[in-house]
Amino acid sequence: MFTLFYGLYEFLFKRDEFHILILGLDKAGKTNVLERIKTFYSPVVGLDPGKILPTVGLNVGRVEAYNSSLVIWDLGGQPGLQSIWDKYYDESHAVIYVVDSENEVRFDETRHALERVLASPKLAGAPVILMANKQDLSSARTPHDVADILGFGRVDSRPTKIMPVCAYTGQGVKESIEWLVDMIKRSPRATKLRVKNSTK
Numbered sequence: 001m002f003t004l005f006y007g008l009y010e011f012l013f014k015r016d017e018f019h020i021l022i023l024g025l026d027k028a029g030k031t032n033v034l035e036r037i038k039t040f041y042s043p044v045v046g047l048d049p050g051k052i053l054p055t056v057g058l059n060v061g062r063v064e065a066y067n068s069s070l071v072i073w074d075l076g077g078q079p080g081l082q083s084i085w086d087k088y089y090d091e092s093h094a095v096i097y098v099v100d101s102e103n104e105v106r107f108d109e110t111r112h113a114l115e116r117v118l119a120s121p122k123l124a125g126a127p128v129i130l131m132a133n134k135q136d137l138s139s140a141r142t143p144h145d146v147a148d149i150l151g152f153g154r155v156d157s158r159p160t161k162i163m164p165v166c167a168y169t170g171q172g173v174k175e176s177i178e179w180l181v182d183m184i185k186r187s188p189r190a191t192k193l194r195v196k197n198s199t200k
Helices: 002-013 030-041 082-088 104-119 143-150 173-186 188-198
Strands: 016-023 058-065 068-075 094-100 128-133 160-164
Touching: 016 030, 016 082, 016 173, 016 188, 030 058, 030 068, 030 094, 030 128, 030 173, 058 173, 068 082, 068 173, 082 104, 094 104, 094 173, 104 128, 104 143, 128 143, 128 173, 143 160, 160 173, 173 188
Parallel strands: 016 068, 016 094, 094 128, 128 160
Antiparallel strands: 058 068
């Protein structure tokens, strides 16, 4: 009888846990994105954007959204820290890649970093959303321009999407997370990771 009730409890109340990486160059707005997500989906208000310092290492956030538990890793984007990104790929269900849409000087640099992320076999099939951040600035390039310059989504078979975002105000962040969680749930990668984790 206990087993029956426990199984029913698990079915009704247990939420899938998904791991999401936030990647991108330093100063692209990754931590701002994480703090907006925390503000939208948890009872704790995220940090004030004016008080956020560059990430050295990583920040971790946990939220409940769309009947799922999300563990979000915000990894530092400085050149010396990008070498640790791939240590998190195996356990990740999806990637948020943040681009400073206004800083054209670094578009080549962020394109090379993004290409390395997408080329990793450890992230095969993982949905990727490209956040064209800082859309509140008049000099920001449009999401279409950013995607074109970075070559995003051209030859990739995985689910991809580009979103206009302003992490400072939260514009586009909720819509991005809603799409990403939906894609994770449909992804064969999520099933593979669930089976892998259940055998540990």
